Amino acid sequence: MYFRFAIIIFAILLETKFNKPKKIFIFMAVKMRLQRHGSKKRPFYFIVVADSRSPRDGKFIQKLGSYNPLTVPASIQVDRQKALEWLHKGAQPTDTVRRILSFKGVLYLKHLLRGVSLGLFDEAAAMEKFTKWSTEHDAEFTKRQETHKKAKVASRPVFVRKGPPKAAESVAPVSEEKSSDSQEVSAE
Numbered sequence: 001m002y003f004r005f006a007i008i009i010f011a012i013l014l015e016t017k018f019n020k021p022k023k024i025f026i027f028m029a030v031k032m033r034l035q036r037h038g039s040k041k042r043p044f045y046f047i048v049v050a051d052s053r054s055p056r057d058g059k060f061i062q063k064l065g066s067y068n069p070l071t072v073p074a075s076i077q078v079d080r081q082k083a084l085e086w087l088h089k090g091a092q093p094t095d096t097v098r099r100i101l102s103f104k105g106v107l108y109l110k111h112l113l114r115g116v117s118l119g120l121f122d123e124a125a126a127m128e129k130f131t132k133w134s135t136e137h138d139a140e141f142t143k144r145q146e147t148h149k150k151a152k153v154a155s156r157p158v159f160v161r162k163g164p165p166k167a168a169e170s171v172a173p174v175s176e177e178k179s180s181d182s183q184e185v186s187a188e
Contacts (some may be wrong), residue, residue, distance in 0.1 A: 029053070032086060032093040032101075034067065035060060044068050047078060047097060050084050062086070067100060072148055073141070078104045084113075105134055 031052045039042035045067040048060035064086070065078035084107045087093075093101055099109050111124040 030061070030086070030089070030091040032064065032083070032097045034094070034096055041170055043069065044070075047083075047100065052092075070142050073144060076100055076104060076105065080104065080106050080109065084110060105130065105137065108133060 004064055028050060029052055032047065032049050033056075034045040034052070035048045035057055036043055036045055037057075047064055047065040047067060049056070049062045049064060050060040054060070062082065064083050065076065067076045074105055078100065082102075083101060085108050087101075087106070087167050098107070113123075115121055116126050
């Protein structure tokens with residue numbers, strides 16, 4: 001870890017000495033990424049905070065939530081508060097986790113809290129904006145779920161029976177005819 005900082009400081013010294021701008025990439029040692037579980041061709045993921053050097057399904061620091069891509073639409077559970085804390089600490093999300101956090105509103109909340117820290121608006125206004133966005137987003141999501149369910153029901157094949165009616169249906173009218181005949185006989 002000290003070696004990385006030494007390299008960065010050395011690069012800054014070289015930049016100031018020769019006045020040549022250089023791109024310096026700082027990689028955090030902590031990443032927010034997906035950890036695969038489930039059987040073959042049935043993936044299920046946990047969203048975890050892990051050291052970038054640890055294996056994909058190996059040791060992790062903290063579990064933030066889960067992601068199941070097999071359900072339509074994909075089911076996502078994320079602890080917003082924990083994810084926000086790790087983003088403020090400097091954890092770098094992978095591309096897929098970034099999209100998941102954006103979908104759940106964590107990145108938007110981070111953006112609003114950055115505006116609060118800069119003094120652009122107060123925290124109450126930020127939370128009001130977030131709740132407004134959250135209700136609109138949830139309404140759009142439920143609408144998308146309902147349209148998917150309707151499309152799924154509409155795409156189901158409708159089975160039409162052709163041929164003789166069921167035995168139970170044919171028995172009922174015959175018994176009614178017999179009872180009406182017996183009433184006529186008794187009336188005579």
